[in-house]
Amino acid sequence: MLWLTDIALNALxxxxxxxxxxxxxxxxxxxxxxxxxxxxxxxxLVGFSIMKEYGSNDSVSEHMLEIMVVVCCIVTVAVAVMxxxxxxxxxxxxxxxxxxxxxxxVFEAVRGSSTLLRHLVGVHCLVxxxxxxxxxxxxxxxxxxxxxxxxxxxxxxxxxxxYASGQEAFAYAGQCGSWLMxxxxxxxxxxxxxxxxxxxxxxxxxxxxxxxxSFAAAFFVNHNATLATACMALSVLPCVGAHGIxxxxxxxxxxxxxxxxxxxxxxxxxxxxxxxxxIGQQLTxxxxxxxxxxxxxxxxxxxxxxxxxxxxTTAGAGALLLxxxxxxxxxxxxxxxxxxxxxxRHGAGL
Numbered sequence: 113m114l115w116l117t118d119i120a121l122n123a124l125x126x127x128x129x130x131x132x133x134x135x136x137x138x139x140x141x142x143x144x145x146x147x148x149x150x151x152x153x154x155x156x157l158v159g160f161s162i163m164k165e166y167g168s169n170d171s172v173s174e175h176m177l178e179i180m181v182v183v184c185c186i187v188t189v190a191v192a193v194m195x196x197x198x199x200x201x202x203x204x205x206x207x208x209x210x211x212x213x214x215x216x217x218v219f220e221a222v223r224g225s226s227t228l229l230r231h232l233v234g235v236h237c238l239v240x241x242x243x244x245x246x247x248x249x250x251x252x253x254x255x256x257x258x259x260x261x262x263x264x265x266x267x268x269x270x271x272x273x274x275y276a277s278g279q280e281a282f283a284y285a286g287q288c289g290s291w292l293m294x295x296x297x298x299x300x301x302x303x304x305x306x307x308x309x310x311x312x313x314x315x316x317x318x319x320x321x322x323x324x325x326s327f328a329a330a331f332f333v334n335h336n337a338t339l340a341t342a343c344m345a346l347s348v349l350p351c352v353g354a355h356g357i358x359x360x361x362x363x364x365x366x367x368x369x370x371x372x373x374x375x376x377x378x379x380x381x382x383x384x385x386x387x388x389x390x391i392g393q394q395l396t397x398x399x400x401x402x403x404x405x406x407x408x409x410x411x412x413x414x415x416x417x418x419x420x421x422x423x424x425t426t427a428g429a430g431a432l433l434l435x436x437x438x439x440x441x442x443x444x445x446x447x448x449x450x451x452x453x454x455x456x457r458h459g460a461g462l
Contacts, residue, residue: 118150125386128377133363140309141367143304144359146297149355152207153348158186160286163279201441204443226436228365229381232358233388235434238427239319239354240392241286242326242420248393249400254278254285258333258340281337285344293348298351311360314430322350323424330417350424353431358385358409361434 129397132144162182191251249288250268261275304310362385366378396416 116196125382125389127379129359129382131362132368133378133382135357142357142366145360145363146301146304146352146356147331148359149297150301151353152296152355153290153297156293157287157290159183160283161292164287166281176246228366228385229259229362231430231434232361233385235319235386235427235430236354236358236388237392237395238423238430239322239325239350240389241396242322242398242427243291243347243351243354244393245326245400245416245420246344248397248418249413250284250285250344252409253329253417254340254344256280256410257413258335258337260335279299281341282344285341285403288341288345289348292345292353296349296352297356300356311357312431315357315434318353319424319428319431322347323421323428325349326417326424327419330421352388392423448461 129145132148133141135144162179210338213250228427255275255278257261259274259281260271261273261278261279262271263275265271300314303314304311325343325346329340329347333343359382360379362380364382399419400412403415406417429442
């Protein structure tokens with residue numbers, strides 16, 4: 113179910129980002145992509161609030177059916193709103209050519225991708241190695257490591273109550289993180305709009321804070337619930353940058369190339385960036401699964417947090433080395449080759 117949910121979310125990411133890029137001007141690309149994170153923060157806040165409501169007295173896992181029904185209702189309403197608000201213009205041309213184009217487009221996008229895009233994909237992958245540890249496994253970390261509970265213990269036992277307390281603390285920490293993500297995203301949008309803050313200066317700063325947070329969680333938290341809550345709240349900062357700045361840089365680069373008359377493929381390049389995200393997620397899932405086959409989760413989870421800190425530190429260093437100025441302009445021209453077969457594919461034909 114976790115993997116199916118990841119697939120669904122990532123399938124939505126590319127066309128949504130491309131549509132936003134199409135609707136924004138060349139000077140607004142980074143800001144509007146960062147603004148998307150505000151809505152993600154609101155969704156995250158709603159999700160953690162639902163968990164906290166159902167887990168106030170019992171373990172959240174005992175109410176998964178009710179939680180999933182509520183989530184499905186919310187998603188259904190959101191999809192209905194999207195279908196009413198967004199329209200798609202089908203591309204003209206031979207139907208058989210359109211059916212075969214996705215495969216060829218992928219190969220063309222990979223072969224013609226710019227240095228900037230490849231650099232961003234690498235950084236994105238490493239960021240989500242570190243972020244996935246928090247998003248997917250911090251509930252276990254709270255219950256098993258911080259509160260020393262046991263989900264398999266008999267209901268009503270001390271170990272079972274401790275695990276339930278860990279899940280409640282996790283939900284509260286998630287709410288704090290969601291509020292922080294919303295606040296920092298709004299501040300970042302204002303800073304990018306009102307000041308000369310370069311996006312590629314804000315991105316590594318967000319990542320390095322996340323690296324320090326993961327390091328503290330791996331080695332210093334132990335059973336300190338307050339420090340664990342602070343670490344989880346601060347762990348959202350790499351995503352404040354990663355959910356907006358790389359997408360905005362790609363959109364801005366393609367908008368500039370388009371204005372110069374160069375063929376572009378914004379949606380395809382965003383899909384490649386999304387591949388970096390998925391690779392990072394799956395690396396984390398498979399690494400933890402392999403690690404837990406040798407050691408107990410109480411040892412594996414702190415080890416994964418330490419690995420996440422290393423990945424985020426490397427990602428931050430990579431973000432510092434992103435091309436800028438004239439060097440970036442050269443990269444933009446190279447990236448335009450990915451869509452030269454059909455300039456109208458900018459924005460996934462939306």
